[in-house]
Each structure stands twice: as structure tokens, then as C-alpha cells.
Amino acid sequence: MTPYTQADKNTRLTWLYITGFLVFVIAVGYIFAGAMKNSLILYIAVTFSIAMSFVSYWWSDKIVLAMSKARLATHDNAKEIYHLVENLCITAGLPVPKIYIIQDSAPNAFATGRNPEHGVICLTTGIIDKLEKSELEGVIAHELSHIGNKDILLSTVVVVMVGFVTLLADWFRNWTFFGGKRSNNDNEGGQLQLVLMIVAIVLSILAPIAAILMQLAISRKREFLADADGALLTRYPEGLARALEKISADPTPLKEANRATAHLFITNPFRGKKVSKIFMTHPPIEERVKLLRGMDVK
Numbered sequence: 001m002t003p004y005t006q007a008d009k010n011t012r013l014t015w016l017y018i019t020g021f022l023v024f025v026i027a028v029g030y031i032f033a034g035a036m037k038n039s040l041i042l043y044i045a046v047t048f049s050i051a052m053s054f055v056s057y058w059w060s061d062k063i064v065l066a067m068s069k070a071r072l073a074t075h076d077n078a079k080e081i082y083h084l085v086e087n088l089c090i091t092a093g094l095p096v097p098k099i100y101i102i103q104d105s106a107p108n109a110f111a112t113g114r115n116p117e118h119g120v121i122c123l124t125t126g127i128i129d130k131l132e133k134s135e136l137e138g139v140i141a142h143e144l145s146h147i148g149n150k151d152i153l154l155s156t157v158v159v160v161m162v163g164f165v166t167l168l169a170d171w172f173r174n175w176t177f178f179g180g181k182r183s184n185n186d187n188e189g190g191q192l193q194l195v196l197m198i199v200a201i202v203l204s205i206l207a208p209i210a211a212i213l214m215q216l217a218i219s220r221k222r223e224f225l226a227d228a229d230g231a232l233l234t235r236y237p238e239g240l241a242r243a244l245e246k247i248s249a250d251p252t253p254l255k256e257a258n259r260a261t262a263h264l265f266i267t268n269p270f271r272g273k274k275v276s277k278i279f280m281t282h283p284p285i286e287e288r289v290k291l292l293r294g295m296d297v298k
Contacts, residue, residue: 013154018053025049031199056157061112061120064264068256070100070122081128081140085121088141092233094148097121106254107131107247110264111143111152119147126252131243138230138240139247142266145229151222155264223283224291231295241292248285 029045055063075082081099089096097111097119107127113119121143131139146152231237247267257269268282 017154017157018056021056022049022053025052057114057153060157061114061118061152064112064261065100065120065122067258067261068102068122070102073099073101080133081123081136084133084137084140085144088137088144088233092141092144092148094144095119097144097147099123101125101128102256104255105129106252106269107250108254108257108265108267108269109139109143110261110266111146112155112264113147114153115150116147119152121147124254126250127247130250131246134234134236134239135243135246137234138236138243139266141230141233142226142240143230145226145233146222149222149225149229151226224288227288227292228295231292232297235297237292237295237297241289244285244289244292 025045026042026049029042029049073081078099078101085099086096094116097113097116098121100120100122102122102124104124105126106124107130109121109123109127111119111121121140123139127139128136146155227240230240234240244267254265254269257265262269263282265282267285
């Protein structure tokens, strides 16, 4: 798959997820509106789903940066990084993205933004301090490849969608168990409470599963593609291979990481947690390094 076909595919998937999100929230609103015999709930659900879809497209990058406590870097305080990014952007034919820094000793990085013209590369202070220049260049090239392939919009929109769906399920569950009236004498009220409890339980079960599936739907193949494109950009696969080995071997956990944003980073930001390969948000480092070292970029 070429970067161009991947970019087109990611654009289609983004709109597919936004549409699916709209349908999901409206369906939940319809169920609760019917159960409570109150059409206002459906109108609220429609309004919320449209508003969140709009927010996820236009401001998802800002939400992710705020969640990560990232700060905008300037040319004065990050000259070397700026020069690396600018040189690689010239080679890749991409606009120079904004550069953000996370004050965290764990080495990691991610890219975000709704398109290449609004791209952002985010690096931790740990990755800047712990990697050699050629290794850091490989990481930046990897993230620029995500921007060029339009992975960033798809990945960042999913963060907002997953977070909102999970919050929605929690809200419904709490409202069902702690809100509303319980009545043992009112048969209709008891039936209504039973319906709401069943729906809330189903939602509380499905929401985490939906969150996992949405993250896994951001195919791990995109990491392999970004690795390959990044290596071609620098003409030095060994730099990225060594960077991946150093990042994965570093025991420092990333303080600002969470389950919603984990798939954005170049490697899994959680340390010391064994996860089944089926539910991994990233391909195994060993596979990525093996493919990089097997590349011929001459």
C-alpha cells in the first residue's frame, strides 16, 4: 500500500467512524427517550452527537495535547529539534508542523492534527535527552510519515470518540442507579427502572469493549508503514531501529499517558504491563526492528 492510498483509506475511515458515532449516540438517545417517554432526551442525544463529532474533527488535536500536558516549543528553546524537523519536512515535501514538548523523562513521541497543514509533532523531554541525533531523526521521520499518511486525524478522532462513549456509558449507569425515582408500589415505575438498569448494564459492558475495538481498528499496520516511510525519508533504517529498542527498553512510565491516547505514541507508553498480542495497540518492537533492519534503502 502506498502512502497515497493509505491517506485516502484513513480519510474514508475517519468519516466512517464519525458517522458510526452519530448513529450510536442517537440510537442510545432513542432507547432512553422511549423508555422514559420523553422525546427531549432524543433531541439532546442528536445535539450532543453532532456537537461532539464537530469538536472531534476541529479540536481533537488540542484536546489530546491538553490531556498530555504538552507545551508549544519555540525556535529559541528547541533549535536542534526545529532544524531536524524542518530538514525532514523539506525532504518529505510537507509543511513544517508545530512542535510540542511534554515534560516527562519517559522517551516517547506522537503526531496529531486534522491534516498536514495543521500537523503537530509532540516529543517528551526524555526522548530528546536520551536519543542520539540519528535516532531522534528516525523518530521524527516516523511521526512525519503519520502526518503525510493522514493517520493523525483518524487516530486523534478516535481518542475523542472513545473517551466520550465511555463517559456516556458511565453517566447513564450512574443516573440509573442513583438518579430517578424508585418505587415498589408503582408497577410502571418499577418496569421503567428495570428497563433503564438493563440498558445501563449493557452500555457499561459494551462501552469498554467498543473503546478497545475502536483503538484496534486503527490498524497496527499503520505503524509498520510509518516505520518504512520514515526509514526511506532518512535513508537510515538503523537510526529508527535503535530508537525503538532504546524507547522500549527504558523502564520509565509515561506519567501523562492514558488508555485513550496510548495508541498515538510511537511505542506503548505503559511499562511493566503484559498485554495479549491480540489487544496490543502497537506491533511488537522485535517485529518492527526486524523489518527495519531488513530494508534496503540504497
